[in-house]
Amino acid sequence: MGKYIIKGGNKLNGEVFISGAKNAVLPILASTILNSGICILKNVPMLLDTFVAMDILRDLGCKVTYGENTVVINSKDMNKTNVKEELVKKMRSSIIFLGAIISRFKEASISYPGGCNLGKRPIDFHLEAFKKLGIKIDDNQNLIRASVNEIKENIIDLPFASVGATQNIILASIFVKGKVVIKNCAKEPEIIDMVNFLRKMGANIYGEGTNTITINGVENLKDMVEYTVMPDRIEAGTFLCMSAITNGNIKVNGIVPHYLSSLIDILEQIGCEIIKSKESIKIKNSKNLKCIDFLETKPYPYFATDLQPQIMALLSTLDGISVIKENIFEARNKHIPELNKMGCNIVEDNNIFIINGVNSLIGRNVFAKDLRGGAGLITAGLFAEGETVVDGACYINRGYEYLDKKLSILGADIKYIED
Template sequence: MDRIRIVGGNKLAGSIPISGAKNAALPLMIASLLTDDTLTLENVPHLADVEQLIRILGNHGVDYSVNGRREKQQEGYSRTINFSARNIVDTTAPYELVSKMRASFWVIGPLLARMGEAKVSLPGGCAIGTRPVDLFLEGLQVLGADIDVDTGYVIAKTRNGRLVGNRYVFPKVSVGATHVLMMAASLAKGETVLENAAREPEIVNLADCLNAMGARISGAGTATITIDGVEALSGARVRVIPDRIETGTYAMAVAMTGGDVVLEGARADLLQTALDVISQTGAEITQTNSGIRVRRNGAGIAPVDVATAPFPAFPTDLQAQFMGLMTMAKGKSRITETIFENRFMHVQELARLGAHITLSGQTAIVDGVSKLKGAPVMATDLRASVSLVIAGLAAEGETTVNRVYHLDRGFERLEEKLSGCGAVIERISG
């Protein structure tokens, strides 16, 4: 199994291109199931999760082709991909495929809306909490679906071949359930109003895509989304937004090691709260014509308290990385996780590098140390793994991060991007 070897201590300097967002690309790809026309997506990141979803969509009958295969594109660069679901050949998403990635459960929305039925295995995904699907099921029932859960599968059917628009108030904000209900309602009969909907930029990217395909959606990016259902959707060409979590991750890496890096193509409006927090730690952040410039020279890292919450607040997907940064702050910080009940798996691994962290319920109290020392570490989820990479870059000596497949789910060309800025980091195969 591959490992990442890091020799810490170098400041980062240079530029890092920000890839298309994993969490935007996945729902956009799934939206291709809604039409028999071709959906062309630009800036699709080259990631394990994208490859896995291509396999899952292929099982339903979605063909894909990659535009202009230049040499570099085969080496793991973002690509333009055409998805065509002319014929849906299977409305079942099997356990073997869905258990590997939570977002694959989201095919339930378009399959049900277009085909009137779907049988989808309950999902897997990162080990960060129980992650139930009750809101998806309740919302689809409100749109007129009959739902059964049997032998690990959700079996959903429409009553008269088509979903029917309705009002659904989410009892809790859910990104995935908002994606699914927005896709399902696009082909429903009549108007759907979703209240307390997720406001994440990835929701807006999907709504823009659906509208380009002929849907009638307004209010995406606010808590109330209105969808006026249409009979059919067509193809479109849509660009995946830059990855705000990748952006925040590299910004925190620079804030931790010191240095001066431009995050090319990054958009500050997608992660303003996180950027404000990083500024409070002492880094200087400026928007440039080409992206976001992050600098920290000399001064130490100031401790800052954060609590994760749905957008536009501080994202849970940056919590582990921020904890990495706070391990070397000059004082104590409190980091509270309010989204997932089990998202502190990085705490014991950061401790191997010399971090002082205690847990009190959903809050981690991080007592900053003046230096970390490299060690072998291993994480059980994607963002936790990258928090260890960041800490390793700042630690003295050698850190080996095991179970690299987690990183490959969500970070395109991680070693190449960081070594391009002066980090000593390499992948060791086998």
């Protein structure tokens, strides 16, 4: 599974360039099925999840090549509609392939997805929406089969602004005869990026980034598309938290600062000095950071659940009591016992986390049990006295490209060891 070994205490200083967004590239890779031609994707992060998505495309019959953060997909000869179970189990977001395959072939099958275990992450929103599009769903304990004669026009009002459900509905509706309207849809930047890609492919979609997205069906798509994936706002936010906890001074480059507004607000509230430019953010060292009374995770544009473990590690080192409420994932708490091993004082109460700040942390052997929780443990390890060993690096490597190398350039004492 691999491990990260960190010797804490070094301030982060310098500049870091952010990779392409994991949460954007995966649905875009699934979208390449739709045009029955060639797609050239640039700024693709070479992550474990990226390779799983490419393996799924290959198994479906697509030709996939890659090099230097560029991936070329030719889906012309795609000849399968069932996604192999062993690949699905590696990545929960593989469910996004269901909408793309049903859109092109009118039938698809996929087993229940795997990925990080964050509690109930139901795909019921996806399946209920598909039924409203006229898609027949045969859902047994392990396998989902979907089939349709023609996608139907409809207005779908989501009970929750689910990112995955929003994306799957869009993909399934590309060739609808008429239009599909999604209300209470997710507004995440990664959805905007997927829509921009689909629009470049020839899709007719508008309303992305608002509460309502409309898909006007088209008959066909362009058979050659080139697109550059957006930068990863969660990676950028992680580096900002890591800089703050080490009292560092870094510049995060190649990003869209607006997409990090909720995190920037929190960092400024605790006393960090933030300087924004068009494509970068500077965070300057501040010795007298203070706790924050209350913070809760919500869908974009509010504070991202994917940054909860990292900000928790930071708040754990500040004087006073901070409170975080996790509203998105019921089991996004597996990092807390590991943080407490290092000396944090965090108490859980029904997804409300009470953080009593401490002055020091001690390096320990800890285990990452999911992607962002692992990033939170590394954040704490950069601050802790002595050596911190974070096992379960395979989870972390699902979402961070060259993490050890980027941190080393900034002055951290960190190395990655593969088992």
